Structure formats: C-alpha cells, structure tokens
Amino acid sequence: MLTNGLYPDAHVLPSVIKACAGLLVVKIGKQVHGFSLVSGLSLDPFVGSSLFHFYIKCDELVSAHKLFGNMVERDVVSWSALAAGYARKGDVVNAKKVFSGTESLGFEPNTVSWNGMIAGFNRSGCFMDAVLMFQQMHLHGFTFDGTSISSVLPAIGDLGYLNSGTQVHGYVIKTGFADDKCIISALIDMYGKCGCALEMSKVFEDRGQVDLGACNALIAGFSRHGLVDKALTVFKELQDQGVELNVVSWTSVIACCSQHGKDVEALDLFREMQAAGVKPNSMTIPCLLPACGNIAALMHGKAAHCFSLKMAISNEVYVGSALIDMYANCGKIQAARCCFDRMPAHNLVCWNAMLGAYAMHGRAKEAIEIFLWMQRSGQKPDAVSFTSLLSACSQSGLTKEGHHYFESMSRDHGIEARLEHYACMVSMLGRAGKLEEAYSIIKKMPFEPDACVWGALLSSCRLHHNMSLGEVAASKLFELEPRKPGNYILLSNIYASRGKWKEVDKVRDIMRNKGLRKNPGCSWIEVKNKVHMLLAGDKLFPQMAQILDRLSRLSMEMKKAGYSPNTDYVLQDVEEQEKEHILCGHSEKLAVVFGLLNTSQGSPLRVIKNLRICGDCHAVIKFISKFEGREILVRDTNRYHHFKDGHCTCGDYW
DNA sequence: CTAGGGTTAG
Numbered sequence: 001m002l003t004n005g006l007y008p009d010a011h012v013l014p015s016v017i018k019a020c021a022g023l024l025v026v027k028i029g030k031q032v033h034g035f036s037l038v039s040g041l042s043l044d045p046f047v048g049s050s051l052f053h054f055y056i057k058c059d060e061l062v063s064a065h066k067l068f069g070n071m072v073e074r075d076v077v078s079w080s081a082l083a084a085g086y087a088r089k090g091d092v093v094n095a096k097k098v099f100s101g102t103e104s105l106g107f108e109p110n111t112v113s114w115n116g117m118i119a120g121f122n123r124s125g126c127f128m129d130a131v132l133m134f135q136q137m138h139l140h141g142f143t144f145d146g147t148s149i150s151s152v153l154p155a156i157g158d159l160g161y162l163n164s165g166t167q168v169h170g171y172v173i174k175t176g177f178a179d180d181k182c183i184i185s186a187l188i189d190m191y192g193k194c195g196c197a198l199e200m201s202k203v204f205e206d207r208g209q210v211d212l213g214a215c216n217a218l219i220a221g222f223s224r225h226g227l228v229d230k231a232l233t234v235f236k237e238l239q240d241q242g243v244e245l246n247v248v249s250w251t252s253v254i255a256c257c258s259q260h261g262k263d264v265e266a267l268d269l270f271r272e273m274q275a276a277g278v279k280p281n282s283m284t285i286p287c288l289l290p291a292c293g294n295i296a297a298l299m300h301g302k303a304a305h306c307f308s309l310k311m312a313i314s315n316e317v318y319v320g321s322a323l324i325d326m327y328a329n330c331g332k333i334q335a336a337r338c339c340f341d342r343m344p345a346h347n348l349v350c351w352n353a354m355l356g357a358y359a360m361h362g363r364a365k366e367a368i369e370i371f372l373w374m375q376r377s378g379q380k381p382d383a384v385s386f387t388s389l390l391s392a393c394s395q396s397g398l399t400k401e402g403h404h405y406f407e408s409m410s411r412d413h414g415i416e417a418r419l420e421h422y423a424c425m426v427s428m429l430g431r432a433g434k435l436e437e438a439y440s441i442i443k444k445m446p447f448e449p450d451a452c453v454w455g456a457l458l459s460s461c462r463l464h465h466n467m468s469l470g471e472v473a474a475s476k477l478f479e480l481e482p483r484k485p486g487n488y489i490l491l492s493n494i495y496a497s498r499g500k501w502k503e504v505d506k507v508r509d510i511m512r513n514k515g516l517r518k519n520p521g522c523s524w525i526e527v528k529n530k531v532h533m534l535l536a537g538d539k540l541f542p543q544m545a546q547i548l549d550r551l552s553r554l555s556m557e558m559k560k561a562g563y564s565p566n567t568d569y570v571l572q573d574v575e576e577q578e579k580e581h582i583l584c585g586h587s588e589k590l591a592v593v594f595g596l597l598n599t600s601q602g603s604p605l606r607v608i609k610n611l612r613i614c615g616d617c618h619a620v621i622k623f624i625s626k627f628e629g630r631e632i633l634v635r636d637t638n639r640y641h642h643f644k645d646g647h648c649t650c651g652d653y654w
Numbered sequence: 655c656t657a658g659g660g661t662t663a664g
Contacts, residue, residue, distance in 0.1 A: 046655085184661080187661090248661095
C-alpha cells in the first residue's frame with residue numbers, strides 16, 4: 001500500500017494492528033504505532049483502542065498502561081483487558097488494583113471480565129489467585145459459564161484441591177455443562193493432577209463423543225501417573241483409528257517417553273511426527289531435548305536446536321533452558337553457556353539450568369559466578385539453585401565456600417535446607433576426608449535423613465576406606481533400600497580394599513539370599529552418529545578381540561610409565577593377575593578403546609556410564625588421554641569427567 | 655472498516 005503511494009487512514013490501521021497482535025510481532029506493531037503518532041492518526045479512538053489491545057496481547061504492559069491514560073474511550077472492555085493483562089504477567093497487585101478500580105469508576109465488570117482474570121492468573125501460575133477470583137465471582141452474584149469452569153479447573157488441579165474439584169464436577173453435571181469439550185478435558189486433567197487415575201478414566205469413558213482434547217488430557221494423565229504403556233496405547237489406538245493427531249497429542253506422548261526412560265522412542269516419535277506433517281512448536285522442543293541429553297545423542301540435540309533456530313524460538317526461556325540442559329548433558333558445557341548468553345532475558349528456570357550445567361561438570365568457580373550474577377540481576381534463588389551450587393562446591397572440594405552458602409541459605413534467603421542440601425554437605429565433607437564431621441551433620445539434621453544422605457556418607461567411606469562408619473551408613477541403607485544392589489557393592493568394596501574377604505563373602509551371601517545381583521556396568525559411545533552399547537566383560541561384542549588387544553598394549557605402555565593397576569576395585573579374592581583381567585573388562589574402558597579404534601586420530605570421545613566411574617578406569621583413561629592425544633569425556637551417574645593431557649577436570653576428586 | 659474470556663504438551 002505504502003509503496004503504491006497510498007496513505008493509510010484511521011480505518012485501515014486497526015486492521016494492520018490487529019494482524020500484528022495476532023502474529024505477536026511486537027517490532028512491526030511498534031512501527032505502526034510510530035507511524036500513527038507521526039501522522040496524527042493515533043488520536044483516532046479506534047486506532048488507540050486497537051494499539052492498546054495489541055500491547056496487552058503482546059504482554060507489553062508498560063506501553064499498554066501508558067496508552068491507556070491517553071485513550072478517549074475507556075469502557076469496561078478496556079479496563080478488564082488491562083487487569084487481565086497484569087494477571088497474565090503475574091503482577092497480582094496491579095491486576096487486582098485495576099480490576100477493583102474498574103468498579104469504583106462506575107464500570108461493572110461482567111462475566112467476561114471475571115473469566116479473563118481467572119485465565120490470566122492461570123497463565124502466570126498464580127493458581128491461588130485464580131481460585132480466589134472464581135470464589136469472589138460467585139460471591140458477587142455472577143453465574144459461572146462454561147469458560148469460568150474450564151478456566152478454574154487447571155488451577156484447582158495444580159493446587160491439588162480434590163474436594164473443590166469434585167464440587168465443581170458436581171456443578172458441571174447439575175448444570176448440564178457435561179457436553180462441553182473443554183470442560184471434559186479440564187476435568188480429566190484436574191483428576192489426573194489430583195492423583196485420581198480411576199476418576200480420571202471414568203470421566204473419559206463417560207464422555208459423549210470422541211474429542212482429541214480429552215484424549216490428549218488422558219495421555220498426559222497416564223503419563224503423570226507413570227502409566228507409560230497406557231499412555232502409549234491410547235496414542236497408538238488413535239493413530240490406528242486414523243484420527244488426525246495434533247501438535248499437543250504428539251508433544252504429550254514425546255514428553256511421556258522422555259520423562260520415563262524411553263529416550264530412543266521419544267526421538268523416533270519426533271521423526272514420525274514430522275513425517276505425519278505436524279509442525280513442532282515451542283512446547284515440543286523442551287519436551288524432546290531431555291531425551292537427547294539423557295542418552296547424550298548430540299546429533300539429535302543439535303538437530304532440535306536447528307529446528308528452534310528456524311522457528312525463531314531458540315531464545316525463549318523454556319527452549320533456551322532445555323538447550324542448556326541438553327548441551328551440558330552431552331558434555332558441551334561451552335555450547336550450553338553460549339545458549340545462555342544469547343538469551344535476551346533469564347528467568348529462574350534459565351539460571352538454574354546454567355547452575356546445574358556447571359555443577360554437573362564440576363565447575364564450582366563458574367557456578368559461583370553465575371550465582372552472584374543472578375543475584376545482581378535481581379533474580380532470587382530457590383532451593384534448586386542451592387542444590388546445584390552446593391553440589392558444584394562438593395564436586396570441586398570447595399568446602400569453605402560450600403559451608404558459606406549452606407549457612408546463607410536460611411539466614412540470607414529464607415530457604416530452609418532440604419534433604420538434598422544435606423546430602424551435598426555430607427558428600428562435600430566426606431570427599432574431603434572429614435567423615436566424622438559429615439556424620440555429625442547427619443546426626444544434627446532437623447528431620448530424618450533419607451537414602452541419598454546415607455548414600456553420600458557410604459560413598460565417602462568407600463573413598464577413604466573407612467569401615468566403621470561405612471557399616472553404620474550401610475546398615476541404614478539396607479533398611480531404607482533393601483533391594484538396591486549398589487549399597488551392598490559399596491560396602492563389600494570397603495571390605496575388599498582392606499582384604500576382609502570373610503566380610504566380603506558375608507555381604508555376597510546376603511545379596512544372594514535376597515536374589516540381588518550387581519547391576520551390570522554399561523557404557524555408551526556415539527560413533528559416526530550411531531550409539532554403541534558396551535557391557536562389562538562383553539564377550540559377544542563384535543570388535544572385542546581388537547579392543548582387548550589394544551587395551552593390553554596400552555597397559556604395557558602404562559606399566560613402562562610407572563602405573564600399577566588399582567585392584568581395590570575388584571571384589572573377588574583372586575590372584576593379582578586375575579584382578580587386572582577383571583578390571584580390563586570394565587565397560588567404560590571398553591567403550592573408550594572402542595572409540596579409539598573407530599574414530600580418526602585426535603578426535604574427542606564421549607562416553608556415558610550407567611554407574612559411577614571406577615577408580616582404576618579413571619587412572620587408565622587419564623593415561624590414554626595423554627598417550628593417545630585425545631580429549632575424553634565420561635559422564636557417570638554423578639557428573640562429567642573431562643580428561644585431557646593426562647589430567648581430569650575433577651582433579652581426581654569425586 | 656476497531657476492542658475482552660476456555661481444555662490438553664514444558
């Protein structure tokens with residue numbers, strides 16, 4: 001229009017502005033605003049009103065409020081929109097102020113105004129305020145319509161208010177809203193969130209017609225209850241029936257898989273989704289990325305990153321946080337930091353993602369830097385932030401800093417230490433060899449220590465060969481987790497390292513009587529875009545002969561360099577020679593050597609292990625990194641080890 | 655020729 005020499009008037013501008021609001025294109029909308037100011041058209045009540053609603057829709061409350069003051073016509077519609085806008089932003093004070101101000105100016109809020117407030121509070125997670133609005137709406141003599149009901153139910157579910165939820169359900173049946181699709185989905189969701197799987201399924205079965213929304217809510221509900229197979233069955237049945245699944249259906253089932261250890265399935269579903277012609281959105285990516293991180297499938301993670309770049313969502317808080325997490329999980333701490341730095345704004349989730357990334361890589365200094373920066377920029381930390389911070393201090397042996405932050409938690413931040421914080425402290429002191437101090441922290445805890453806390457003590461006892469405290473921790477763990485093999489293994493490790501073979505046998509007998517077996521060690525490595533799995537002592541692995549050959553040549557080189565195998569890590573009472581042989585079969589060593597054989601010289605290797613890395617393997621991989629000139633990353637259940645030039649970033653301290 | 659509210663996925 002402009003290039004054709006036509007000048008927009010007060011009639012066309014509102015349509016343009018409406019389009020900007022619909023597409024959420026803030027920049028263009030602001031340009032149109034500028035144009036209307038220059039041309040004087042902004043004085044037109046229609047133009048002003050549409051600009052105002054544009055800013056509300058784009059969550060630009062400051063601009064909206066400014067405009068609001070200059071508007072000629074301020075009716076109940078605009079007052080309500082402004083109040084709801086503040087509610088959507090989580091600005092409870094301003095939302096309530098504007099909302100009640102509406103009344104005092106002689107405008108009576110109507111049903112739509114009330115509903116807008118409930119929905120707005122929901123969006124910003126102010127569930128209590130949403131429920132309060134619902135109650136007050138009733139007290140003010142309003143009758144609920146379908147929108148009020150479907151808006152309040154998610155809030156009730158998130159708060160876990162089963163009684164209120166059941167009451168609303170009764171109201172729905174009584175007033176004949178039971179045919180409303182949105183309400184049915186919302187009811188299924190509410191019962192799911194309140195932990196009532198039976199009631200949830202009942203609502204689903206009683207519904208009149210097939211509705212995709214209800215199915216999606218059911219899939220999410222099953223997933224929430226850990227009923228993964230049921231969720232997948234519902235999904236597959238819909239597929240078989242030829243139902244056109246939408247982006248929510250796909251995202252729900254992908255989230256279900258990546259949250260329940262079905263990572264490969266999640267990746268496959270993502271591919272299938274694209275083949276089905278359904279476009280992922282900014283919710284799909286954060287659901288998919290954890291699956292990439294869990295199995296360190298870096299190539300898939302990068303592909304998802306590219307997707308988010310193409311969709312221009314890579315800098316959104318949830319997408320960005322999920323990217324940080326994925327890269328950290330894949331060993332790419334620098335890439336994680338890049339994603340963090342590119343984001344224009346950080347919320348608590350982003351800061352915690354970055355803190356967690358540094359903690360996982362044992363980078364305490366960087367974690368502390370992030371923590372200080374976070375506070376400088378006005379973001380208050382929460383309990384999760386402190387878990388990462390303390391864990392980072394513990395990994396790096398920064399006991400002084402760890403103590404400092406542990407004490408500042410409740411003193412300066414009003415956050416009471418939880419079990420996980422105590423576990424960090426115990427492990428921090430324990431690793432540093434201060435086992436008695438760690439034990440006294442446990443004894444002084446204001447609540448019952450859990451398995452994580454005792455586990456931290458037992459691991460430390462293993463590290464420092466402390467039998468007496470190890471026995472105390474182990475006996476607690478045998479009560480709390482009688483069926484977890486790892487605890488028995490740790491205790492017998494301690495006995496074995498002291499040559500107490502009778503005790504080793506005793507523990508082994510207990511395990512045998514309980515029918516428990518040592519979890520087999522298992523490592524993964526990605527070579528040429530394919531993930532390979534190696535089991536400890538895996539005799540059937542195709543290249544095993546070559547791997548063992550290379551390994552024995554390496555160990556000859558190591559012995560020349562003065563290395564002696566650390567046979568502490570062998571549980572059996574066998575000859576030294578045999579012990580060395582057992583150590584050779586550890587899966588992380590096998591995976592590293594497999595990587596050496598199948599990648600070009602000098603390229604880095606990334607290995608993931610299902611258990612903690614063994615001390616002997618740690619020493620061997622350090623040697624390999626120097627001798628072969630390779631950077632080697634090993635992620636165990638606890639953290640990343642980054643081997644380079646014969647050293648590890650953990651400083652042999654884990 | 656302009657303007658307000660709903661479910662299910664993080």
